[in-house]
Amino acid sequence: MSSASPYLNPTFPGSGQNRPLAMSHRGFSLAGQENSMAAFRAAIDLGFRYLETDVRATRDGVLMAFHDPTLERTTDGRGELTAHTAGQLAQLRISGEPIPTFEELLAAWPDVCLNVDVKDMAAADELARLIEAYGAHDRVLVASFSDRRRFRVLRGLSRPVAGSAGIYATAGIYLLGFVGLAKLLARILRVHAVQVPVQYGRFTVVTRGFVRRCHRAGLQVQVWTINERAEMQRLLALGVDGLISDRADILADVMAERGSWPQRERA
Incomplete structure (x- = not known):
């Protein structure tokens, strides 16, 4: 099984036929700093080259690396992120860290790959613009629970990027797999991966x-x-191609045991 996407066919030591990819979910932090530059840096320091993040657009159209629709859970702010300008969000903190823009993350480590979950339609056009501006087509995978949002990103791009199926598309792939039609559906949907929970x-x-x-x-x-x-090891034995984890430290150890680490040379 192979994919034409460079994102899904990496060249770091131990990659290729020795997949899977290891992805750090919203960076790595055990202190509530998810989706902060400190969390992303901590994952990279562990040897990760693949980071998972989320994007939402501010009221004035700036793309932020942020998961929740509201600010309360992870920041010292209140209300919906989309109701704020980028300038207003710059005053807030995630456990002492500013909320990063997606452009900051994209520019900070030019060799790092980003699994980007598009959380609202307003984010789609700006994500496409930034991928184009940075020529980041080969190091971004566009994901979303909504294929409509994902297609909106694709329409703004001059060349293909890796993509994972939305929730309904994944259900279709699951069902059509039994009758040998999943490949046709995946081609129509322009996806290269399914990102799913175990259950x-x-x-x-x-x-x-x-x-x-x-x-x-x-x-x-x-x-x-x-x-x-144990669950990481069980899934790897099943032959999965990627694991996304909050515990980047544990995942890095498991991948090292398989001789497929680091993905990126540590600083």
Whole structure:
């Protein structure tokens, strides 16, 4: 199973046939600093080259690396992020750290790959603009629960980027995999991966059969959010192609045990 996307076919030591990719979820922090430059830097210092983040647009159209629709959980601010300008958000802090713009993150480490979850439609056009401005097509994967938002990004790009399926598209791929039509649907949807939890409620998604059917369709299977060593090892044994984790420290150790670390030389 392979993909034409350079993002999904990395060249760091131990990559290629020795996948999977290891992705640090919103950077790495055990102190509530998710989606901050400090958290991203901590993951990179552990050897990560793949970071997962989220994007939302401010009232004046600046793209922020931020997950929640509201500010209260992770910052000292209040209200919806989209109701604030970038200047207003610059005054807020995530455990002492400013909220980063996506452009700051994109520019800070030019060799780092970013798995970007597009959280609102207003973010789509600006994400496309920044990918174009930085020529970042080969180091960005565009993800969203909404394929409509993902397609909005794609329409603004001059050349392809890696993409993962939205929630309904993933369901279609799952079902059509049983009758050999998942590859056709993936081509229509312009996706290269499915990013899924192990389970939706009581329904188990990630099985050996599901991984096999996705691979037959040319799709990678990347699983979130996996924080326990034993579960990481179990999923790797099933043949998944990527793990997304809050516990970047544990995931780095597991990948090192497989001889596929670091993804990026430590500073």
